[in-house]
Amino acid sequence: MKSVTKQKNEHLYLQIAERIEKQIMDDVLHIGDKLPSVRMLSKEHNVSISTILQAYYHLEGKGLVESRPQSGYFVSFNPSRFPKKLEKSNPLQTVNAKNVEAIIAEVYDNFSVKDTVRLSLSVPAPEILPLAKLNKAMTQALRELPANGTSYDQVQGNELLRRQVARWSVNNGSHLQAEDLVTTAGCMNAIAYSLMALTQRGDTIAVESPVYFGVLRFAQSIGLKVLELPTDPETGVDPDDVAAALKKHKIKACFFVTNFSNPLGYCMPDEQKEKMVKLLAHHGIPLIEDDLYGDVYFGNKRPRTCKSYDEEGNVLWCSSISKTLAPGYRVGWVAPGKYLEQIKRLKLYHSITSATAQQVAIANFLSTGRYEHHLRKMRQVLHANSLHFIKAIGDYFPESTKLSNPKGGFILWVEMDKKIDSYQLYQEAMAHKISIAPGTIFSLQDRYKNCMRLSYGMQWKPEIERALKTLGGLVHAMS
Numbered sequence: 001m002k003s004v005t006k007q008k009n010e011h012l013y014l015q016i017a018e019r020i021e022k023q024i025m026d027d028v029l030h031i032g033d034k035l036p037s038v039r040m041l042s043k044e045h046n047v048s049i050s051t052i053l054q055a056y057y058h059l060e061g062k063g064l065v066e067s068r069p070q071s072g073y074f075v076s077f078n079p080s081r082f083p084k085k086l087e088k089s090n091p092l093q094t095v096n097a098k099n100v101e102a103i104i105a106e107v108y109d110n111f112s113v114k115d116t117v118r119l120s121l122s123v124p125a126p127e128i129l130p131l132a133k134l135n136k137a138m139t140q141a142l143r144e145l146p147a148n149g150t151s152y153d154q155v156q157g158n159e160l161l162r163r164q165v166a167r168w169s170v171n172n173g174s175h176l177q178a179e180d181l182v183t184t185a186g187c188m189n190a191i192a193y194s195l196m197a198l199t200q201r202g203d204t205i206a207v208e209s210p211v212y213f214g215v216l217r218f219a220q221s222i223g224l225k226v227l228e229l230p231t232d233p234e235t236g237v238d239p240d241d242v243a244a245a246l247k248k249h250k251i252k253a254c255f256f257v258t259n260f261s262n263p264l265g266y267c268m269p270d271e272q273k274e275k276m277v278k279l280l281a282h283h284g285i286p287l288i289e290d291d292l293y294g295d296v297y298f299g300n301k302r303p304r305t306c307k308s309y310d311e312e313g314n315v316l317w318c319s320s321i322s323k324t325l326a327p328g329y330r331v332g333w334v335a336p337g338k339y340l341e342q343i344k345r346l347k348l349y350h351s352i353t354s355a356t357a358q359q360v361a362i363a364n365f366l367s368t369g370r371y372e373h374h375l376r377k378m379r380q381v382l383h384a385n386s387l388h389f390i391k392a393i394g395d396y397f398p399e400s401t402k403l404s405n406p407k408g409g410f411i412l413w414v415e416m417d418k419k420i421d422s423y424q425l426y427q428e429a430m431a432h433k434i435s436i437a438p439g440t441i442f443s444l445q446d447r448y449k450n451c452m453r454l455s456y457g458m459q460w461k462p463e464i465e466r467a468l469k470t471l472g473g474l475v476h477a478m479s
Helices: 002-025 038-045 049-061 101-112 131-144 159-172 187-198 213-221 239-248 270-283 337-350 356-367 370-396 422-430 462-478
Strands: 065-068 072-075 182-184 204-207 225-228 251-257 287-290 315-320 332-335 411-415 451-455
Touching (some): 002 038, 049 072, 101 213, 187 213, 187 251, 187 315, 187 332, 204 213, 239 251, 239 270, 356 370, 370 462
Parallel strands (some): 251 287, 287 315
Antiparallel strands (some): 065 072, 182 332, 315 332, 411 451
């Protein structure tokens, strides 16, 4: 009974906090406005003073309000005020390939440099992951598995894990069965199998722009041509732009990160996803959907996937727990629809099976209900982090700086003055032990040189704010 009461109180304080936050986001409450007193809100909502204090502490943790001694709570930040928002990308229709492998290698090699603030790394920091519970799940898996997990599992993947992923897929609007899924070594491995199954050397795939560099480099490595499509920073690729591209190009497959994309952070509206699925199905063009960040949403409910609208098996839904639970476990999956047999065959040829112990450990974790509890806490931390980053960039970067407006995930796309070369900025930032991801690596064209990707996937600390202040100072000096 006490547990139920506690959950009810938590729900109440979050409801009150969300109402105030919405007023701030909608520009009803402005920076400097005084909020109602704790006692007044307590009477208004007929709740305890401690519940109102929890709501204010929650907003304070996000950096939206501040407490002033003997004066009360005041609005301290409104994201709509600054910085400026990004415009829709407009990539060229012809590819001017540029060799940026050396830049990617340099960024990745520097991950091992000690005491570096890694704003370039698009994974959650260990301190916001449930490491102790994961260790217990792994211990349980090793204890329960035959030969302590050293034996091969099924080619399609561990059945317990596939059942848990299928059960979880209901949250995104899909209704998958265990037999619909193939496990992989992370999401990128799922995407790689999908591209190999659908294309041959010389084929053209269509992607958003900017797009995750791993997909671009893999597509190049297997001899594919890449068509980069215009992409709205809020809603992603428009089906009308895809339809226009289909009239000019012979496209073999499309690849989109539909929810909280890397690196723009957009979330494609559900009605746009449905329209996209119908368009591509009409033309017989498969869609590889990367839904890696879909569970890390900041709103009230998880956005749907394109897969949830797929009636013909034309969408290959790829995801993993690398961005939410255990990056190093390399546990991912794909629901390949009508391409299931091709994916299974490719997996058999390339890796035979997946790592058994890690799959079962994640399956054990998902089966206990701990995952949703962890995600709720993680979303709160990351949402607060995003607001802290936006505020710091508004405070320390030039006024001309433009930013994405993520509603989930943990990535910010920053566009600076045209004079700024983000690779030069990366080199200068590394001298201060700060790592960023230069924008040029997110396209095969000579584009986004004045952009960078930042990750807010770590706990907000004074050292993070100092790093952003230093970074802003470097940008000012280069402007």
